[in-house]
Amino acid sequence: MVRLQVHIQPNASQNKIVSYDNCVLKVRIAAPPVEGKANRKLIEFLSGILDLAKSNIYIESGLSGKRKIISVAGLTENQIVEHIEKQINK
Numbered sequence: 001m002v003r004l005q006v007h008i009q010p011n012a013s014q015n016k017i018v019s020y021d022n023c024v025l026k027v028r029i030a031a032p033p034v035e036g037k038a039n040r041k042l043i044e045f046l047s048g049i050l051d052l053a054k055s056n057i058y059i060e061s062g063l064s065g066k067r068k069i070i071s072v073a074g075l076t077e078n079q080i081v082e083h084i085e086k087q088i089n090k
Helices: 037-050 077-088
Strands: 002-009 016-021 024-028 057-061 067-072
Touching: 002 037, 002 077, 016 077, 024 037, 037 057, 037 067, 037 077
Parallel strands: 002 024
Antiparallel strands: 002 067, 016 024, 057 067
16 A cells, blocks of 8 residues: 555646655646545546556545545555656656
């Protein structure tokens, strides 16, 4: 299980990985931070980027804030970074 620090910006115009610096993943999410919509969209977006089932991604902490700790099962940290870097370089 790999843990990622994630900083999200809800209500963005599109879902997009902005950067991965100092072990913090910055993501824009096109969903409002209301009733867990941004959290669900974040998990859906990351599952697509990482090519994993949504059940392999879990928000450990930060459900109501912009800063979250996410657990990812099924990939190594290096594999996760490779997937993220492909998205940043698009």
